[in-house]
Amino acid sequence: KKEFSNSRIIMITAFHDMNSTIQAMKDGADDYIHKPIDLSELENSVNKALVSFYASDDDITIDSLANDSPLNSMVGSSLAMRNIYKTIGRVAQSPATVLITGESGTGKELVARAIHLSSDRASGPFIAINCAALVETLLESDMFGHEKGAFTGAVNKQIGKFSLANDGTIFLDEVAELSLTMQAKLLRVLQEKEFISVGGKTTQTTNARVIAATNIDFSEQIKKGLFREDLFYRLQVVTIHVPPLRERRDDIFDLTQALLGRANKEMNRNVNRVSVDVMQALHDYDWPGNVRELENVLVKSVAMSPRDIITADLLPEKISHQIVAPCDSDNNIEQTHESTTDLDTLSIQDVEKIHIQRILNSTKGHKGKACDILGISRPKLRRLIKQYDLSDSE
Numbered sequence: 001k002k003e004f005s006n007s008r009i010i011m012i013t014a015f016h017d018m019n020s021t022i023q024a025m026k027d028g029a030d031d032y033i034h035k036p037i038d039l040s041e042l043e044n045s046v047n048k049a050l051v052s053f054y055a056s057d058d059d060i061t062i063d064s065l066a067n068d069s070p071l072n073s074m075v076g077s078s079l080a081m082r083n084i085y086k087t088i089g090r091v092a093q094s095p096a097t098v099l100i101t102g103e104s105g106t107g108k109e110l111v112a113r114a115i116h117l118s119s120d121r122a123s124g125p126f127i128a129i130n131c132a133a134l135v136e137t138l139l140e141s142d143m144f145g146h147e148k149g150a151f152t153g154a155v156n157k158q159i160g161k162f163s164l165a166n167d168g169t170i171f172l173d174e175v176a177e178l179s180l181t182m183q184a185k186l187l188r189v190l191q192e193k194e195f196i197s198v199g200g201k202t203t204q205t206t207n208a209r210v211i212a213a214t215n216i217d218f219s220e221q222i223k224k225g226l227f228r229e230d231l232f233y234r235l236q237v238v239t240i241h242v243p244p245l246r247e248r249r250d251d252i253f254d255l256t257q258a259l260l261g262r263a264n265k266e267m268n269r270n271v272n273r274v275s276v277d278v279m280q281a282l283h284d285y286d287w288p289g290n291v292r293e294l295e296n297v298l299v300k301s302v303a304m305s306p307r308d309i310i311t312a313d314l315l316p317e318k319i320s321h322q323i324v325a326p327c328d329s330d331n332n333i334e335q336t337h338e339s340t341t342d343l344d345t346l347s348i349q350d351v352e353k354i355h356i357q358r359i360l361n362s363t364k365g366h367k368g369k370a371c372d373i374l375g376i377s378r379p380k381l382r383r384l385i386k387q388y389d390l391s392d393s394e
Contacts (some may be wrong), residue, residue, distance in 0.1 A: 010045050012037065023089065032086055034077075036382040074110050075258045076251035079377055080243045084111065091238050092118035097190060099175075099235045100213040102242030105292030108213040109171060111240055116169040121209060124168030127161045132177035139182060141198050150199025162195060165208035175212040175235065176221055183228045190234045210235075245287040245294065249375030252283050252294070257348045259295045260310075263302040271302045272347070273309040277323045279351040281312070283375070285319045353388040356381075365392050 011029045013020065020032075031045040074081070091098055092115055100108040109128060116126045134142060137151065145160030161170060178186065189195050194205050212235050221227035245252070256274065264270060274282075287293050301314040312320045356374065363369040371381050385392050 010042075012042075032082070034082065034379065034383075036379050036386070038377070038379040041379070074107065074114055075255050076248060077254065077380070078248040078251045080248045081251060084240060084242065087238070087240050088114050088118055091115060091240075093120065094238075095209055096237040097209070097235055098211045098238045098240060100211065100240045100242060102213075102215060103244045103290055104215050105290035106242040106244060107291050108215075108242055109173060111242060112169070112171045112211040112213065115211060116171075116209075119169075119209070121168050125165055126169050126171065127165045127208075128171040128173060129161055130173045131182075132174040136179045136182060137198075139178075140185065143182075144185070144195045144197050144204075145200075146198035147200050150197075154199070160195075160197060162189060162206045162208055163204060166206055168208060170208045170210055172210065172212040174214060176214040176216040176218065176227060178227075180226075180228065183231050187228065187231045187234060190231070245290045249283055250377065250380055253279070253348065253352050255291060255294060256282060256298065259298045260302065260348070263295075263299045267299075267302060269302050269305075270308050271305045271310060274348060274351055275309060275311050276351050276354055278310055278312055278315060279348070280355060281315060281319050281322045283355075284322050349388075352384070353390070356384055356388065357390050360385075360390060360392055367392065 008030045010031045010033060012033050012035065014035045033042060033045060074085075088111065098112070098115060100111050102108050112128075113126060116122060129139075129143060131139065133139075141150075141154075141158060141160070143160050143162055145158050145163060146154050148154060148157045172186075175186075185195065189206065190210060193207065194203050196203055218227060218232050218236075222229050222232060245255075256279070260272060260274075264272060282294070282297075289296070297316065297319065298310070301310045304314055305311075312323050356370075359370045359373050363373070367378060367381055371378055374381065376384075384390070
């Protein structure tokens with residue numbers, strides 16, 4: 001890009017982690033494709049690059065940070081998550097307002113933090129406000145501060161979070177819950193970068209970047225007159241949608257491993273294995289509470305497990321009722337696992353390997369059917385077959 005600034009760059013790599021994807025996009029890559037290569041994905045990427053190249057002669061320059069940001073809280077290598085990492089890399093260096101949408105428990109705040117930590121504001125504060133947690137008067141004081149004596153109980157002056165977030169990022173969670181009065185005040189901040197504290201007379205300024213999140217359909221709120229359309233357009237300069245966990249089931253193995261590690265560390269336990277039937281149940285469950293619900297189930301299981309393994313009896317009935325009879329699982333395991341090791345000695349990687357081989361056997365090596373059952377993409381299946389040295393003969 002230094003010598004040919006108008007070139008389009010598609011990066012092809014075996015690295016699947018979030019940091020590599022975000023850094024590549026920040027450094028100026030137009031796309032980032034993971035091995036093994038999906039030809040349709042590559043063709044689509046090349047076509048988009050050609051359209052971009054011929055549509056504009058403008059140079060594209062995206063400066064990278066000198067040091068890697070400490071991004072380690074987001075987990076997932078599914079196509080949906082990889083696209084989110086790409087978007088984070090693109091928007092991190094821009095001051096544009098970002099709206100993050102998605103169901104409760106999907107990790108919208110983690111996305112907001114990743115944007116902050118990938119930006120040149122990373123050394124500044126990241127301040128989160130739950131817009132549904134406080135009544136209007138207290139929320140206004142929390143956001144913009146108040147003067148001494150502004151209202152009953154205001155015995156001291158308080159600095160608001162928009163002032164504290166200068167040179168940093170302010171994250172407005174559940175932004176759709178704001179009253180119309182507060183929406184008008186927020187609109188002024190976004191348009192003019194200024195506000196007045198409660199009881200104050202002097203205009204204050206802020207340069208905080210605003211990232212908002214919601215799990216509510218704004219179009220319905222606008223139709224009902226509950227949300228300002230002009231504020232909506234100010235908020236959604238860039239939109240990132242975080243899909244529910246049921247739409248990215250191929251991340252459940254990685255999430256389980258990461259969340260188990262976190263739970264073990266917090267509780268000083270060593271419950272680092274799950275049985276095959278439990279892993280299958282975790283994969284098949286729809287997770288209406290998304291990642292937050294998965295974490296809750298695993299934390300409780302780690303706390304209650306008498307050994308170093310999570311078994312079916314530790315799961316909530318709504319999840320464990322999906323588990324098939326043990327005899328079926330044992331027979332399948334014997335067919336796919338060469339050693340005489342039983343379920344109690346399997347790591348999460350062992351469980352994943354056995355389960356994938358079992359599905360490949362049941363589909364007679366038909367990768368399309370296997371992908372449908374596993375809920376993963378063909379490139380991911382090919383990568384796992386290679387990683388675990390599985391038999392995929394049809």
